[in-house]
Amino acid sequence: MAWIVHTYSPSLLRAAFLYLKNAADAEDAVQDVFLSYWERQPAFENEAARKAWLYKSVCNRCRDKLRSGWFRHRAQLTEDLSYLPPEQSELLEALLSMDEKYRIPLHLHYYEGYTIKEIAAILKLPPATVGSRLSRGRAMLKQILGGNDYEII
Amino acid sequence: MKLYDETMEAIRFSEDFCEKTLDRLEARPVRRQRRLPRALTAAACIVLSTAVLFGAAWAVSPEFRALFLPNERIETVEQVTPPEEPGTVVVNDLGSITARYYKLDGKFANHDGIHGFLPVEKDGKTTMYRIDENEELVEAQPARHVRHEVDYAGQHWDIDLDIYEGEPSIAAAVDQNSMAWCLRDANTWTLTLVTADCVRPIYLDLTTGEITDPLAGFAFPEVEGLENTPWAMRASVNADSDIALIMCTLADNHGHIYYAADLKTGEVQKIAEQKIGDGVTKQNVTMYHGRIYSNSENKIKVLGEDGTWECLLQEGELSNYEGGRYVIVENHGQKQLYLLDLDTGDRLILSGVDGALDIASGIMPSPSGSRIAMASFNCTAGSLATKAFAIIDPEGQTMVTLERTPGMTEGMAGFLDDTHFIIAGFGENSTICIYSLD
Numbered sequence: 001m002a003w004i005v006h007t008y009s010p011s012l013l014r015a016a017f018l019y020l021k022n023a024a025d026a027e028d029a030v031q032d033v034f035l036s037y038w039e040r041q042p043a044f045e046n047e048a049a050r051k052a053w054l055y056k057s058v059c060n061r062c063r064d065k066l067r068s069g070w071f072r073h074r075a076q077l078t079e080d081l082s083y084l085p086p087e088q089s090e091l092l093e094a095l096l097s098m099d100e101k102y103r104i105p106l107h108l109h110y111y112e113g114y115t116i117k118e119i120a121a122i123l124k125l126p127p128a129t130v131g132s133r134l135s136r137g138r139a140m141l142k143q144i145l146g147g148n149d150y151e152i153i
Numbered sequence: 154m155k156l157y158d159e160t161m162e163a164i165r166f167s168e169d170f171c172e173k174t175l176d177r178l179e180a181r182p183v184r185r186q187r188r189l190p191r192a193l194t195a196a197a198c199i200v201l202s203t204a205v206l207f208g209a210a211w212a213v214s215p216e217f218r219a220l221f222l223p224n225e226r227i228e229t230v231e232q233v234t235p236p237e238e239p240g241t242v243v244v245n246d247l248g249s250i251t252a253r254y255y256k257l258d259g260k261f262a263n264h265d266g267i268h269g270f271l272p273v274e275k276d277g278k279t280t281m282y283r284i285d286e287n288e289e290l291v292e293a294q295p296a297r298h299v300r301h302e303v304d305y306a307g308q309h310w311d312i313d314l315d316i317y318e319g320e321p322s323i324a325a326a327v328d329q330n331s332m333a334w335c336l337r338d339a340n341t342w343t344l345t346l347v348t349a350d351c352v353r354p355i356y357l358d359l360t361t362g363e364i365t366d367p368l369a370g371f372a373f374p375e376v377e378g379l380e381n382t383p384w385a386m387r388a389s390v391n392a393d394s395d396i397a398l399i400m401c402t403l404a405d406n407h408g409h410i411y412y413a414a415d416l417k418t419g420e421v422q423k424i425a426e427q428k429i430g431d432g433v434t435k436q437n438v439t440m441y442h443g444r445i446y447s448n449s450e451n452k453i454k455v456l457g458e459d460g461t462w463e464c465l466l467q468e469g470e471l472s473n474y475e476g477g478r479y480v481i482v483e484n485h486g487q488k489q490l491y492l493l494d495l496d497t498g499d500r501l502i503l504s505g506v507d508g509a510l511d512i513a514s515g516i517m518p519s520p521s522g523s524r525i526a527m528a529s530f531n532c533t534a535g536s537l538a539t540k541a542f543a544i545i546d547p548e549g550q551t552m553v554t555l556e557r558t559p560g561m562t563e564g565m566a567g568f569l570d571d572t573h574f575i576i577a578g579f580g581e582n583s584t585i586c587i588y589s590l591d
Contacts, residue, residue: 001178005171013166023166031174038178088160111161 005034008051011112012058018107019062021096029065033057055112056122059104066100094144102137105130250553251589255290261577261585269520269570270317271577271585281317284573288589293317301362303344305355310344316359343390354390368397371414371421390416478522479547492525492547501547519568523548524590526566526574542566544574544590555588 009030016026033054044050081089095103108114108122116134120127167173259275270293271282283293295315303310343354344364356365367390388399399412413422482491482500492501517526525545542555555574566576569587577585 002171002175005174005178009171009174010162013170014161014164017164017166023164027166027170031170031177034174034178083165084160084163087156088163091156091160092164107161111157 001038004037004050008054012054014111015055015104015107016058016062018095018103019059019100020065025065029061030058032061052118052122055108059122091145094141097144098137098140102133102140105133106137106141109134250555251288252555253288253290253587253589255585255587257583257585259583261583271569271575273583281315283317284569284587290587299359301357301359303357303362303364305364305366312357312362314359354388367394367416368399368414370419371397388414479516479518479525481516481525481527492545494547501545501550503543503545503552517567519571521571523571524568524574526568542574542576544588553590 012030012033013023013026016029017023020026020029036057037054042053044053081092084092095106098106104123105119108119109116114122116127116130119125119130123130125133257273259273259280261271261273269283271290272279273282274280281293281295282290285291294317296318297316299312299314299316301310301312303312342357342359344357354367356367357363358365368388388397390397395415395417397414397416399414414420415422478495480493480495482493483489490503492503493499494501518524519526523546525547527543527545543552544555545552555576567574569575572589572591574588574590575585576588577583
């Protein structure tokens with residue numbers, strides 16, 4: 001279990017951060033998923049299936065949190081990103097300003113390397129929808145950042 | 154390395170996140186079953202002694218037996234299958250439930266939740282729909298239009314709202330400026346005030362345009378006294394506007410301090426080491442509950458009338474709480490799901506529900522809290538799609554399961570009001586199924 005937590009925590013925390021927009025909530029969500037994993041001890045055919053399960057669980061947990069009464073009615077905590085270099089801070093703020101439906105597929109595709117079909121399975125969307133969101137998301141990010149994205153992703 | 158990759162890897166999380174997580178996992182009962190045989194032997198002796206005393210008390214005392222038989226049980230689960238063909242309007246009578254299936258001319262928009270109205274977006278314009286007295290989905294007309302310019306704490310808002318009013322006090326609005334709004338009641342709305350070190354609600358009177366700050370005058374000396382410590386504060390106020398829960402996050406998210414501010418008396422109470430999920434009020438008593446992470450616990454505790462924390466969950470139970478009076482509890486040992494009433498401590502066993510209803514899924518209370526919806530996930534590896542929603546009526550002790558329409562990927566589900574539950578699809582020309590529950 002220690003290997004699983006150490007191996008997958010970084011990726012899962014980043015994905016949860018992109019959903020919830022702050023580190024404390026992301027840590028809560030990922031910890032919940034590891035707890036669920038520990039309780040259920042699901043069996044997988046290979047590591048890819050395990051990773052996909054963890055990703056799906058984190059996405060579901062984050063979506064549940066976002067639509068929960070507490071999240072909907074509370075004020076959002078603004079993450080202090082001042083520790084990042086300016087260009088990284090600008091990119092992250094641009095990413096977080098985008099609609100969730102664009103930034104999550106972007107992250108899963110360009111950072112985690114998932115295919116459109118795999119993202120469709122994780123996010124429970126038709127593959128064509130994922131493709132169009134990736135295309136539109138990239139265009140939006142480019143627009144937000146002033147038109148130049150060739151060095152970003 | 155590309156800028157995106159560098160940025161992602163520069164995001165800071167707790168350095169000891171993995172260690173804290175593993176500590177929590179090791180504290181789970183699964184591991185405890187493997188502990189020292191000597192401890193088991195001692196425990197067995199204690200259990201045996203306790204069982205003898207328990208049996209004797211059980212045999213001679215009806216009051217004692219009553220203490221251990223408080224659980225009601227829902228016996229019947231009714232399955233409701235939705236219409237198969239999405240059409241303009243399809244009405245299916247399914248016993249106690251009527252399901253209506255609509256195809257929307259536009260996209261179902263749920264940015265601010267569902268407050269008795271269905272917002273549908275098309276070509277950048279939002280139209281509100283409602284259920285009329287004949288149970289038909291009809292376009293709603295705004296009761297009034299509100300426009301204010303407000304300045305407060307160095308911030309400026311242009312407020313431009315169409316107000317829709319329902320029965321008895323439900324209201325909703327279309328915001329033309331894409332601002333974040335939270336509904337409070339028909340005439341007073343909550344704004345989110347964001348300053349350099351603070352995120353908290355303030356109230357806007359829609360009639361006069363006046364701003365009220367419910368936390369004005371409250372001080373949090375322990376936070377403000379921490380020199381050179383950047384901190385952020387976020388607060389929420391309960392529906393009755395008498396209690397505020399404040400969470401202060403210290404530098405780099407390495408600590409939280411929780412306060413409860415009684416807005417009527419002005420008292421501030423520090424709630425140390427508690428991870429507060431929400432607060433509810435019961436008559437004159439304010440109850441908070443949250444998961445307790447300290448000492449490897451993962452429990453729900455309620456602040457009782459005597460000011461002490463009462464634990465309502467047993468070890469080995471998982472809970473899911475989304476606000477309101479009820480909590481869903483899963484007991485792995487007994488393989489049962491309960492509905493835990495935070496108000497009374499009573500438990501309602503969800504009989505007939507097996508592992509298909511996953512505790513990791515969300516629960517949603519209806520506006521008055523009279524019904525609870527619980528999403529069901531298929532938890533097998535490779536598929537976590539939402540399968541169905543269980544609608545529980547704790548007072549009437551009924552439960553029905555609403556199967557998802559084949560082919561629909563739900564984008565939003567929730568109570569429109571206490572007697573209508575909706576499941577809406579994604580994207581343009583969304584399909585939407587409206588279940589009338591009475």
